[in-house]
Amino acid sequence: MVFKRLLGSLGVGGPTVDTVLTAGAAVPGGLLSGHVQLEGGNAGYDIEHITLELVARVEVEHEEGEQEGFVVFDRFTVGGGFRLSEGERRSVPFTVALPWETPITELYGQGLGIVLGVRTELSVAGAKDKGDLDQLAVGPLPVQEAILEAFGQLGFGFKSADLEYGRIGGTNQQLPFYQEIELAPSPQYAHAVSEIEVTFLATPGGMDVVLEADKRGGLFSGGHDALTRFTVAHDGVPHQDWRALVDDWLRQLVGHQSSYAAASVYGHTDPYAGNHSHSHSHSHSHGHGHGHDEEHHHDGGRRSGPGMGTAIAAGAAGLAVGVVGGMVAAEVIDEVGDFFEGDDEDEGGDD
Template identity: 40%
Template sequence: MFKRMLSAFGIGGPSVDTVLDSPHAVPGQAITGQVRVQGGSSDTEVGQVVLSLVVRAEDENDQDLLRLVVQQGVRVSAGRLVSIPFQLTLPHETPITAVGGTALPGIGVGVRTELVISGAPDKGDLDTVLVGPLPSQDGVLDAFGQLGFSFCGTEIEAGRLPGVPHELGFHQELEFFPPAQYASRVHRVRLTFVAKPDRLHVVLRPGAHAAPGTSGHLQLSHEEAQGTDWAAAISGWLTQVAGQGSANLAFAAQPGQLQGHHEQQRGLGMSGMGMGGSGMGGMGTGGAGMGGPGMGGPGMGGVLAAGAAGAVGGMVLGEVADEFFGDDE
């Protein structure tokens, strides 16, 4: 009786350890591993073994991306080890937490294991998953590096973007300082990805005090995104936002208001523009030396890694781009 009572308070009861086959993943990918339950001093009936995929951001409560009951009714004998294999598929909207294998500051995604014993959940620690960008997102990020943007941080914002189908009730913002020639007119640029199995939504917004109508929204297939000249598209948008206070026509149409924010957004589907691949080349204005293909500059791995190391505030480390932006995502 005394042992059963101690077990109910977590004393002498089973312990749990979750082991991931790999800590690296991309949105939409399945991660695999094992939940290892080590028996305590007495036999225990575990009602449920539950896995949660959790996003954690600075100064924010943990947000559950998904929950999965791995197994029910598990009897764990005293002193015995029970291993339970699992497979957990990341939602396509999972925030990016690493680029080039380097973790971004201020945000994390992890797997939390929960044993439910006698109806009471016992939550374990987070096992970190480094979520890298999809290839279609990678091209956008690399263009930011080519153009001379500097990574300054990332946040999780509650609410949904208008005109964009969301699976989750929140979205990630990647924030950048613009190139030096635009710094006096555009304080920051915020980038949001909303990925789906077959499409990618890319939303660009200036800083908090930007004029209405200066946000840009483009949706296209993952294949089209990989063939798009993002450097030209982004530079054209930024030039018009800085110089005219209005969005690049390539990102124009269908204004709407972001929930919880007093600003406007515009969006246009890719199919109506004939903008796949080389068709994007004419979008950039070419202003301020920020042309499209063939221009030099660091990849996004160098820019984000510099921010992750604390080297932000307008500094882009071109010489370390290749080191940080290797093949490891």
């Protein structure tokens, strides 16, 4: 892909760059590899550095409403310090580690509507130009896939996913935004909640799973949000009964009027009990107090209905991108296409 602004500053005969990512989806905390392919122009240029930026499209809420913007959430210098001769072709290989909190963009090969990109910055002759931009695909970690599959087995359906700018209080969140995966409730929970939002905050040692329920109001009470946090390990995924564990989580979440509980993968609770209500301010604050263990109930019969993977693969209820089906899918694809065709707008300076 040609650097459009670079061509304008150095002339039509300036160098070109194209970043090619290794095929296949990466995973949070995993390695991303590829090659930056350079081709010299009509003269030689000193390439001072080649930097890759990880870019995400996020939603920002404010008093006037909601808007979307792009956030750079990591940077890697992968080369530089050489002269690119006239007409020379050079390939610069790279391998970098993605942040553990990198959002998931696809599940079972189906896009979730999340837009991530790798943008290449080239420093030539003292000028920095951001140009080449490639779409980044990220699949789930095994533990993330197991949890989402368990929701599917319990009858929950995928509604949508987005990236929210802000922080979740009481966690060790590292990125300036977090991902929410919104699920439609199963018939068993539809009377209590209108939707469940799942957020994964992974680290090298494990992962926090933050569940938020939009609870329905009763005859004499309005609806409110309940928030609960659980911690799981990366290992032992095949040996855990995830369906039973996630069902336990849901019973705890729905059972509390409003709580913020921390529990281990084995189901022992150590809740930070306290009232929690918010209007999606994205700076969640929670009171601390003494909690209690919930009584665990499991369904006696194990139904073998389709999990979330089967549902998404089948495209049921427009699960590939959103509940309204093809129209949303087309809109998201158009936006992604516009985003990755090029970056012509002024980026507002360099870091």
